[in-house]
Amino acid sequence: MFSIVLNVIGSLFHFYVAHRLYRLDPVRTRVPATAWWVGAVLLWLVYLAGVHLGDEAIDWRWWPGQFALTWLGVMFVMTLCLLAADIATGFGFWWRARAQRVLGIAAVAGVVLAGFAIFQGVRAPVVVEQEVVMPNLPAALDGIVVVMVTDLHLGAQRRADWMEDRVAQINALNPAAVLMVGDQVEDNPLGEPRLATALRGLKAPRGVWAVTGNHEFYGDVETTVREFEDGGVRWLRDRKVELAPGLVLAGIEDVGSRMRAGGTITADLDALLPASTNMATILLSHIPAAPVIDMAAARGVGLMLSGHTHGGQIWPFSYLVQHRFPQLVGQHQVDQMALVISRGAGSWGPRMRLWQPGEIVKITLRAPRPADPT
Structure with a gap:
């Protein structure tokens, strides 16, 4: 049951972040849509495999399991930042002149915050x-x-x-x-x-x-x-x-x-x-x-x-x-x-x-x- 919840929540976060990042001009103009979404789906499949394997086994299965949990955490932090930008700009329907910039700032903020959270998690208590x-x-x-x-x-x-x-x-x-x-x-x-x-x-x-x-x-x-x-x-x-x-x-x-x-x-x-x-x-x-x-x-x-x-x-x-x-x-x-x-x-x-x-x-x-x- 817990794995099912992680699958659903993690999938929603993953595809929401992928969709919003691809709305950014620097990404959309440099990466073909097919390549972007094939990569997003492959990464999603790796995430699902990691959730299924779990992180409690003290052997090689820990690596995909820990990737899945870390990816879930990163996607959660990214979702918070991107969603705040989307709400502020009405998902791009208003404040259009600045919507791209606000979304870009939110994406950078999400990466920085996720990196800081990982640092705080791995540092010594x-x-x-x-x-x-x-x-x-x-x-x-x-x-x-x-x-x-x-x-x-x-x-x-x-x-x-x-x-x-x-x-x-x-x-x-x-x-x-x-x-x-x-x-x-x-x-x-x-x-x-x-x-x-x-x-x-x-x-x-x-x-x-x-x-x-x-x-x-x-x-x-x-x-x-x-x-x-x-x-x-x-x-x-x-x-x-x-x-x-x-x-x-x-x-x-x-x-x-x-x-x-x-x-x-x-x-x-x-x-x-x-x-x-x-x-x-x-x-x-x-x-x-x-x-x-x-x-x-x-x-x-x-x-x-x-x-x-x-x-x-x-x-x-x-x-x-x-x-x-x-x-x-x-x-x-x-x-x-x-x-x-x-x-x-x-x-x-x-x-x-x-x-x-x-x-x-x-x-x-x-x-x-x-x-x-x-």
């Missing part, structure tokens, strides 16, 4: 710093640093060598703990022995912890779990641990997987935290689902970490994603709980991001200040 005051955090833990990394989407696009570079980035932040908040893999287990070596390079005295995201369940989740365990990663699958004296770390399984199995969206959290806690508690939940956020705040969680939204990844999808997840990205306050949502270190689908690059989040925890004497 940036480090974003957050400071969070946690209720009940012991004074002895004031200033402790945890690093949050989510939506790595390791797979054909990002292999163990890419992860090695992320390990170096994370280690440079001197974290007490590393928290991996779901979608560590694109779909299938990575299947590279080198991954375990890379993960064992993480230097975090209080451990490296992970929860599952929806993409782990699109493949063989248990094999993925073992791959990361071989690298020293410990999974919080509906369980909690004492990260440090007075600081609890809890993690729930991907809520989507539970709902597909017939459960409710908050059942796991309800079992994990059956009553309000007076301990400083960090909750890892890949999807920032509103019922989970509300229950976590009501149960006394001081900090909830999530990913999944990608910050919208390619503008203006951010507005659509925000309709589903109002707290799209960054730090938000929900009663006494801080909610931090990361746009992720990797990307899904086309390796493109418009406007923001991927991120790794450094979080400094602060103990509440004593009340001033009155």
